[in-house]
């Protein structure tokens with residue numbers, strides 16, 4: 001009997017797929033995980049094999065270190081097996097590198113790219129910097145306004161960058177509708193699916209052309225590696241792979257092995273973090289110090305119906321805004337937390353808190369969101385980890401006292 005990757009895996013549940021995906025016998029040998037293959041030079045048997053090397057450009061064929069080795073292939077294949085509709089997955093040295101490389105795959109000078117107004121800030125900066133410098137025009141849109149979005153398309157619109165829920169502010173949009181409109185207009189849709197991962201949103205099956213992840217977050221899961229991925233069907237996968245090779249993009253086998261280790265527990269961590277985040281979000285929503293919890297997983301919250309309709313899971317990341325107060329009070333709250341680290345990033349096993357100022361990173365959408373009072377604009381983003389939610393709530397309760405006592 002073999003636990004390794006096989007066709008039957010595709011019909012199994014997500015946990016079973018996560019355990020088996022990418023574990024081909026030819027890559028693992030007699031052990032459970034593929035060893036770390038540190039390789040630049042692949043040695044060939046003879047000159048005939050050498051000549052064959054460059055002819056077949058595909059994972060699983062040795063050529064040269066830049067095209068990867070079994071450790072990277074195993075990770076790439078595992079991610080592909082978790083993404084229904086994917087023909088393959090390209091790995092990048094960070095999430096931002098995945099977004100940039102995918103943009104450079106589908107865009108040409110003279111094109112227009114539509115970017116969701118609540119995108120991860122480096123994605124916005126990429127539009128206004130790298131892409132604008134190359135003669136590509138970024139236009140930002142409110143993803144909650146489908147008519148306004150549709151009206152922004154023109155002859156030159158080549159691609160749309162989506163992200164849900166929105167970075168920091170967590171708005172949930174109608175992803176299948178946004179993707180369908182893009183397709184009708186002849187534009188390529190890209191989704192930053194870092195929040196949900198393919199376990200929570202099956203992007204390609206819902207009409208997205210290219211789905212991107214910062215593996216740095218949930219897949220790594222232990223706050224000790226940087227990596228990104230792009231998965232797509234056959235047409236876009238071939239283009240992504242070609243562009244990544246032209247840009248010289250490769251990830252280290254050591255990091256790929258770490259990402260594979262993280263991946264094997266992804267479903268269990270996400271399930272627990274979702275459960276804890278929901279309990280904490282619910283608790284926060286009943287507190288007088290809190291004007292609004294920004295969490296589409298929370299029943300009754302804006303976007304909850306869309307999340308329930310389209311998503312099969314969530315994660316531990318959400319935000320909230322205080323009822324009044326000021327930046328100093330908000331920072332007192334964050335500084336008083338003992339179980340939450342203060343830091344960027346998220347998706348690790350440990351909880352984090354981050355003061356947020358979404359007003360600085362948007363040009364179309366209101367902050368705070370309607371119908372929240374304009375005075376209630378000081379927010380915090382929490383990344384809930386694997387600590388006991390009871391302890392996290394006690395910590396937050398203590399920090400709320402610091403918020404109130406100026």
Ligand SMILES: *Cc1c(COP(=O)(O)O)cnc(C)c1O
Pocket residue numbers: 093094095096097120163167192194195214215216217226227228345
């Ligand atoms: C962190 C993050 C990225 C970028 O990932 P890096 O690996 O840090 O470059 C992209 N998108 C989202 C939504 C993120 O949170």
